[in-house]
Amino acid sequence: MTALEVKDVFYWYTEGRPVLQGINLSFEKGKMYVILGPSGCGKTTLLSLLGGLDVPNKGQILSEGRELSEIGLERYRHERVSFVFQNYNLIDYMTPEENVALTTKQEPLSTLLQLGLTPEEAKRNVLKLSGGQQQRVAIARALASQAPVILADEPTGNLDRATAQEITAILKSAAKEYHRCVIVVTHSNEVAEEADVVIRLEAISK
Amino acid sequence: MSVYRRAFLYVTRKKGKTGLLLLILTILMTLILMGTAINRTTAQASARLREELGGYFKIMPDYRKMSINQRVDQALVDRVMEINGIKAYNALDVHYLTVGELSLKPGRFTMEGDSKAQMARFLGNTSSELHEYFYLKLFSLAEGRHIEPGDRGKALLSKTIAEQNGLKVGDVFSARMTEETAGAETPGPDFYFDVIGIYDEGYQEGTNQNTPECDITSNFIFIDAAASQAIKEQEYGSNSLAFRGGAVFFVKDPKKLDDIVADVEDLEGMDWESLRLTANNSAYQSCMEPLERLEGMTSLLVGVIVIIGVVLLSLLLMLWERDRIHEAGVLMSFGISKWNILWQHFLECMAVFLPAFCLALVISMSLSGWIGGWLYDGTVAREDDRQVQEYGMANEPISLKALEEQPAFEVKLSLSGAALSGGVGVLLIGICVGAAFLVIVRRKPRELLTIME
Numbered sequence: 033m034t035a036l037e038v039k040d041v042f043y044w045y046t047e048g049r050p051v052l053q054g055i056n057l058s059f060e061k062g063k064m065y066v067i068l069g070p071s072g073c074g075k076t077t078l079l080s081l082l083g084g085l086d087v088p089n090k091g092q093i094l095s096e097g098r099e100l101s102e103i104g105l106e107r108y109r110h111e112r113v114s115f116v117f118q119n120y121n122l123i124d125y126m127t128p129e130e131n132v133a134l135t136t137k138q139e140p141l142s143t144l145l146q147l148g149l150t151p152e153e154a155k156r157n158v159l160k161l162s163g164g165q166q167q168r169v170a171i172a173r174a175l176a177s178q179a180p181v182i183l184a185d186e187p188t189g190n191l192d193r194a195t196a197q198e199i200t201a202i203l204k205s206a207a208k209e210y211h212r213c214v215i216v217v218t219h220s221n222e223v224a225e226e227a228d229v230v231i232r233l234e235a236i237s238k
Numbered sequence: 239m240s241v242y243r244r245a246f247l248y249v250t251r252k253k254g255k256t257g258l259l260l261l262i263l264t265i266l267m268t269l270i271l272m273g274t275a276i277n278r279t280t281a282q283a284s285a286r287l288r289e290e291l292g293g294y295f296k297i298m299p300d301y302r303k304m305s306i307n308q309r310v311d312q313a314l315v316d317r318v319m320e321i322n323g324i325k326a327y328n329a330l331d332v333h334y335l336t337v338g339e340l341s342l343k344p345g346r347f348t349m350e351g352d353s354k355a356q357m358a359r360f361l362g363n364t365s366s367e368l369h370e371y372f373y374l375k376l377f378s379l380a381e382g383r384h385i386e387p388g389d390r391g392k393a394l395l396s397k398t399i400a401e402q403n404g405l406k407v408g409d410v411f412s413a414r415m416t417e418e419t420a421g422a423e424t425p426g427p428d429f430y431f432d433v434i435g436i437y438d439e440g441y442q443e444g445t446n447q448n449t450p451e452c453d454i455t456s457n458f459i460f461i462d463a464a465a466s467q468a469i470k471e472q473e474y475g476s477n478s479l480a481f482r483g484g485a486v487f488f489v490k491d492p493k494k495l496d497d498i499v500a501d502v503e504d505l506e507g508m509d510w511e512s513l514r515l516t517a518n519n520s521a522y523q524s525c526m527e528p529l530e531r532l533e534g535m536t537s538l539l540v541g542v543i544v545i546i547g548v549v550l551l552s553l554l555l556m557l558w559e560r561d562r563i564h565e566a567g568v569l570m571s572f573g574i575s576k577w578n579i580l581w582q583h584f585l586e587c588m589a590v591f592l593p594a595f596c597l598a599l600v601i602s603m604s605l606s607g608w609i610g611g612w613l614y615d616g617t618v619a620r621e622d623d624r625q626v627q628e629y630g631m632a633n634e635p636i637s638l639k640a641l642e643e644q645p646a647f648e649v650k651l652s653l654s655g656a657a658l659s660g661g662v663g664v665l666l667i668g669i670c671v672g673a674a675f676l677v678i679v680r681r682k683p684r685e686l687l688t689i690m691e
Contacts, residue, residue, distance in 0.1 A: 110573020
């Protein structure tokens with residue numbers, strides 16, 4: 033079933049100078065999508081629209097057949113989508129366990145252990161973890177939310193190559209094993225190689 | 239995770255910020271609590287003084303005029319008493335009678351061997367409690383009771399005279415009009431008085447060897463209005479009910495004295511050519527001015543503290559809120575509403591405010607008495623040497639000083655004062671948190687995430 037659908041979406045910051053123009057896309061659960069493109073082509077803007085952080089100037093975005101405005105953006109973000117950011121964006125006064133508990137009422141430790149953190153690390157302050165560990169916590173937080181769609185914005189941008197490969201593998205397993213729709217915005221061809229579908233955005237000529 | 243858990247984690251993990259906020263709120267609340275305590279104590283003292291030192295006005299025949307067509311009688315008193323805001327009156331008469339069987343405190347006439355040495359001053363009253371000596375606490379009742387409306391043949395003696403003559407409450411003594419006292423050629427009949435009370439005449443104004451016996455305060459005898467009337471009938475041979483000394487009316491609130499006096503002056507049938515009205519709330523004015531100044535000062539102080547507090551706290555919270563744009567953006571990306579985040583920030587401040595308020599309560603309870611006393615000494619007690627030139631209530635031969643006794647002023651933090659200060663504190667935090675949160679509330683979630691990136 034289509035998890036997310038983009039229909040003829042336009043977005044502009046200044047009228048007459050669109051960033052996104054007539055975008056039509058469809059995303060399914062169980063697949064990992066990668067959106068590639070040059071800087072300024074609107075990758076992150078598209079991700080924000082898919083995540084309900086902003087609304088298109090024209091066109092529709094549907095979640096399982098329902099328009100986001102109909103569901104309500106807050107409810108949509110709470111129930112149907114979760115984010116993984118380049119800078120991890122963990123709450124700095126919480127432990128990994130508590131960060132994961134932000135998105136779920138279930139016991140958060142098991143998700144963290146599945147992603148390779150030790151019980152001791154799960155109770156440490158997040159700022160005392162390495163970059164790779166922090167990104168694992170961010171992915172665990174997204175997975176624990178039970179949202180069908182995971183949106184990742186440059187998730188490997190701040191990581192070394194080996195760690196980036198591990199994170200990519202985790203995201204792929206999120207799509208395959210957890211049957212989520214994973215949409216990754218990246219510049220990395222290595223990540224793109226692991227994707228089921230690669231979407232290339234072109235910058236609109238001014 | 240609930241909003242309460244998030245707030246708890248923030249307060250317990252961000253120890254530096256929590257400590258600084260605790261310090262600021264403790265200082266702020268201590269100042270507000272102390273200011274409120276002093277302000278309310280001052281207001282209460284003012285209210286008590288308004289009751290205790292109530293103003294009064296006197297209506298008496300204008301003896302400066304050649305002919306007097308209207309006198310102060312019971313009918314006039316009753317009409318005045320119908321005006322709202324008057325709580326009591328005291329009708330006055332003064333008589334000089336010889337008390338042959340009593341030994342008075344000696345003065346000039348004793349030294350000169352004059353028979354007037356046995357002449358005492360009899361002060362006719364409707365209610366002796368309202369006579370200026372008692373009203374201004376110059377005399378105090380030591381035994382028995384005061385003269386009240388309806389009494390007949392009752393008297394109050396000074397402790398000196400009672401002890402000197404072995405009189406006690408319930409005893410009877412007599413007095414009569416003589417040539418010395420009223421120019422009567424033949425002595426009048428004896429007037430008998432039951433001693434119903436004995437007063438302590440702590441106040442002795444300018445008494446010396448040359449003071450006539452009848453002017454020595456220990457020799458003053460307070461009698462009731464009926465006895466006074468009987469003496470007048472004997473003295474003038476008429477059945478006049480007029481009060482020769484006029485009547486003094488006491489108002490409930492001295493602040494309204496001028497309005498009440500205006501109402502009295504507007505009464506129909508009053509012949510102001512024959513009557514004289516004098517108003518006096520100088521005791522009230524004298525005591526109230528410094529108290530009102532202190533009350534105004536503390537009100538201003540609390541206001542300034544609150545304004546400075548709001549500005550300081552808002553600036554601090556705004557500074558901290560900028561660091562939390564990141565956090566707010568992340569929470570909103572999980573579908574947590576702005577209002578839920580605002581509630582979290584308010585709860586965090588409240589979690590610090592509560593212990594700060596308790597600390598401030600302890601500190602202010604121990605400091606407010608000292609600070610209040612210091613302010614009081616600096617503003618109110620400085621007025622100690624004030625003089626009230628003329629009370630003019632009973633036309634007695636005295637020049638009264640204002641009450642030497644300062645109104646009781648003990649600063650205590652009341653429950654309602656603490657609750658009011660707590661309420662102000664909560665409101666202050668609400669305003670500051672709301673103002674600081676504007677930096678977040680006016681932005682879309684995406685903008686917050688862009689800022690943090």
